[in-house]
Amino acid sequence: MFNLEGKTAIITGGNGVLGGAMAHGLAAQGVKVGILGRSVDTVEKRVKEIKDAGGTAMSLVADVLDKQSLEEAKDKVLKSWNKIDILVNGAGGNMKGATIGPDQNFFDLSLDDFSKVNDLNFKGTVLPTYIFGKPMAESKNGSIINISSMAAQQAITRVVGYSAAKAAVDNFTKWLAVEMAQKYGDGIRVNAIAPGFFIGEQNRDLLLNKDGSLTARGETIVSNTPMKRFGEAEELQGVTNWLASDSASFVTGIVVPVDGGFSAFSGV
Secondary structure (H helix, E strand, C coil), X not given: CCCCXXXXXXXXXXXXXXXXXXXXXXXXXXXXEEEEEXXXXXXXXXXXXXXXXXXXXXXXXXXXXXXXXXXXXXXXXXXXXXXXXXXXXXXXXXXXXXXXXXXXXXXHCCHHHHHHHHXXXXXXXXXHHHHHHHHHHHHCCEEEEEECCHHHCCCCCCCHHHHHHHHHHHHHHHHHHHHHHHHHCCCEEEEEXXXXXXXXXXXXXXXXXXXXXXXXXXXXXXXXCCXXXXXXXXXXXXXXXXXXXXXXXXXXXXXXXXXXXXXXXXXX
């Protein structure tokens, strides 16, 4: 559908729930996917899933904050597949100390955890782009897809560190889109996807009770989402495939919400 056959991709955080869904979606379109993550077991598991489904995948055990391991991953991909066409910066996450609990305030924030969350989400986007974007610049062709968040676009209580980091990702996306187009031509595009609320391992207990019912926070989110539900990870595949393909050849510097209408709704 999107003419992605034969392209190669690296998905950081491809061993996670959302990154894994995007990896599966690209692989189903004929893309060779490199699954990059820190955990050997989860990376290998994702690679096996994709191969069992008939796709082509490679394990890339690396840390998005470790330049040397990223360089080694790049060399492995180029040695086997000769090129890098697509980069999905899906690695990210949050830490308890970088959030404000119901009984806390801003002055209870752990500045150490705040820095760690910023490093993981922002520097963990910049550094892989710095490494894997070089072959794209050399070939003057490629699509970089960053992962933003609803938390970057409007104030969402509690998640102060994560919100700040994702806001930085939005700005970096736009800045790099301009930089790449001006320095390397129209063949390299940089965009971002801003997921709404999806259930993952990190936020499950915040949004769902043990019996699967909504927590108070979960109810607030769903009531402010016009579609009245959380997103399914597979619902990120269409926009990922589109941004990765030549169908989006004149699209760069945008942040696409996939949020069930959350960002459009005023609450009234």
